[in-house]
Amino acid sequence: MARSERWRRATIGCCAAVVAALLSAIPAGAEDVHLIRPGDTLSGIAAQYGAPVELLAQQNGIADPDVIYAGQQLVIPPSGGGTPAGDGPDTGFYTVQPGDTLWGIAARYGVSLNTLLAVNPIVDPNxxxxxxxxxxxxxxxxxxxxxxxxxxxxxxxxxxxxxxxxWQESGWQQQVVSPVGAVGVMQVTPETGSWVGDYLVGRPLDISGSVSDNILAGVAFLHWLIARSGSLELALASYNQGPGSVARYGVFPETQQFVANVLAIRDYIARNGVPPVAQ
Structure with a gap:
């Protein structure tokens, strides 16, 4: 038997005397709390509730999954916490992969870093x-x-x-709103979103509440600008500055820099698969 397993079972055994008292303290029907009993293992509890071991450890501040105590109360996430990202309307779970950063995960799913910190027991975001x-x-x-x-x-x-x-517009953040009211990942103004929905997509688009609709609006608008201008650079300039402004005043210097940034980021993504600083 591994040393950690011997220690775990010894610890559980010496705490067995308090189990009965603690059992009586748990309200009937409190399905979101599990009282550890002698012989329990975290992996067994995780299997019982359909929750990942790592999630149970994280949610309950357990540094070593091999060390749990009889009498200890475990909080079980709703529905076991096993819902994969996207399977529920309000929340999902992402499994950290090699090279991931918390900031990158936030960007990937269009939420803020503070939002992730607020709902996850993470002490150090780094x-x-x-x-x-x-x-x-x-x-x-x-x-x-x-x-x-x-x-x-x-x-x-x-x-x-x-x-x-x-990436240039919002850093892939849906909650970002510009000073002129451009919304979300593609930084689409409500007026542009309404026009794109009416004339290019053929249905109303929820650019604030739906990440997919926001992206659809931006992509459809960019496609229309490319076809209209016949130039990728001019289409990107019009996307940022507005086609009417470009037609009247030409491309502003800051817009030229915007276009150069987008093309440089495109080339970086093509080479590396991710945008700059997201690795």
Missing amino acids: HIVVGQQIRVPGAVSASIPELLAQHAAGYGLDPALVQALA
């Missing part, structure tokens, strides 16, 4: 571990880069270009 389960409120059925690529493909556009435009 320290997450592979296999850790991150609760993601409002997780969509696909990640932001996946949605960008899907909608780009639907309009015959380069996915890296659309991802780069969205």
Whole structure:
């Protein structure tokens, strides 16, 4: 028997005397709390409730999953916490992969870093571990880069270009609103979103409440600008500055820099698969 297993079972055994008293203290029907009994293991409890071991450990501040105590109360996430990202309307879970950062996960799902910190027991946002389960409120059925690529493909556009435009505009953050009222990942104004819905998509678009609709609006508008201008650079300039402004005043210097940034990010994504600083 491993040393950690001997220690765990010894610890559980010496605490057995308090189990009965603690059992009586738990309200009937409190299904979100599990009282550890002698012989319990965290993996067994996780299997019982359909929850990942890592999530139970994280939710209950357990540093070593091999060390639990008889009499200890475990909080069980609703429905076992086993819902994968996108399967529920309000929240999902993301499993940390090698190279992930918390900031990158926030960007991937269009939520703020503070939102993730508010719903996850993370002490140091710079320290997450592979296999850790991150609760993601409002997780969509696909990640932001996946949605960008899907909608780009639907309009015959380069996915890296659309991802780069969205990265330059918002850093893939749905909650970002510009000083002029442009909303979300693609930074679409309500007026543009309404026009795109009426004339390009053929249905109303919820650019604030739906990440997918926001991206669809931006991609459809970019596709229209490219066809209208006949130039990718001019289309990007019009996306940022407005086609009417470009027609009247030409491309402003800051807009030229915007276009250069988008094209540089596109090339970076094409080479590396991710935008700058997201690795």
